[in-house]
Amino acid sequence: MSMLEEHKHKHPTHDFDGITENRTNRPPAYFSVLFYGLILWGTIFSAYYLLSGWSSDAEFAAKMADHQQQVAEQKPSGPQAAAAAPQMSEEELLNEGKELFAQHCAACHGAAGEGGIGPALDGADYAYGADREAVHLSIAKGREGGMPAFGSQLSATQLEALTGFVLSLQPSGSAAAPAPAAGEPAAEEPAAAAAEGPDAAELYAGNCAACHGADGRGGIGPDLGAGEYKFGKDDAAILESIANGRPGGMPAFGARLSEAQLLSLVEFLKSL
Known part of the structure; x- marks a missing residue:
């Protein structure tokens, strides 16, 4: 046992x-x-x-949609945004719009709105309408085909100012963008101002930042702070890229900038 x-x-x-x-x-x-x-x-x-079909992704998406709806309800847009924005004079709005255009729009639409990667803005006809509401919507929400949305980057006042400046580029001008007084430069002359020789940082902000980022770390375009560039990082290669453009979306600035401005930009890009 x-x-x-x-x-x-x-x-x-x-x-x-x-x-x-x-x-x-x-x-x-x-x-x-x-x-x-x-x-x-x-x-x-x-x-x-x-068995109920629940998923964490679906719950997150639902909560995010609720949050975005609440934000949209709290943040006025269009005419309401204009009414809620701090009151500025027409001249102040136009000047701010001009600065915003140079920072965010000139690289694609040209320094004077003459067009480039994006369509020309100095004509009377726009693809989605040239009235104030349509232009404001294009800037705030973006459009298919490459136009980014700036509604989350700019305040209501800035959107209104940029809308007014874009409208001022039209041949007939805009009610929100008064005609310049006698002896003052016309609103359509940012290219002439650029020809006076802004420093390299201003050149970059007005022509490159919209695609490559304000700090050069990339966006629509590649990172300019990288150790190597796709087409070379020596002076000649950078100058060729800026002046004559490159396949894949890099526009040519040789006809827009002077030789001194091009060389100044080359040195600035090498410093990033």
Whole structure:
């Protein structure tokens, strides 16, 4: 007879190998309820998340949609945004719009709105309409085909100022963009101002930042702070890229910038 058979549970209490087992007192009732209750709860919980179609991605998307809707309801746009924006004079709006255009739009639409990567803005006809509401919507929400949305980057006042300046580029001007007083330069002359020789940082901001980022770390275009460029990083290669453009979206600036400005930009890009 084996040792196990000799120590079968013949009595409620017995000792085996130094361990005393007492089967007289059962575990408390609440312990059994808790134990089997947890099993039941785990089964129901697993069945719900496995069979109900729930997913963390869907829950996140729903919450994000609710958040975006709340933000949209709190943030006025269009005519409401213009009414809520701090009051500025027409001249101040036009000047701010001109600066914003140089920073965000000139690289694609030309320094004077003459067109480039993007369509010309100095004509009377736009693809999506040339009235104030259509232009504001194009700037704030973007358009298919490459026009980015600036509604999340610019304030309501800035959007209104940029809309007014774009409208001022049209041949007939705009009600929000008053005609310049006698002796003042016309609003369509940013290219002439650029010819006076702005420094390299201003040249970059007006011609490159919209695609390559304000700090040159990339955006629509590649990172200019990288150790190597696709077409070379020596002076001649950089100058060729800026002056004559490159396949894949890099426009040519040789007809827009003077030789001194091109060379200044080359040195600036090498410093990034």
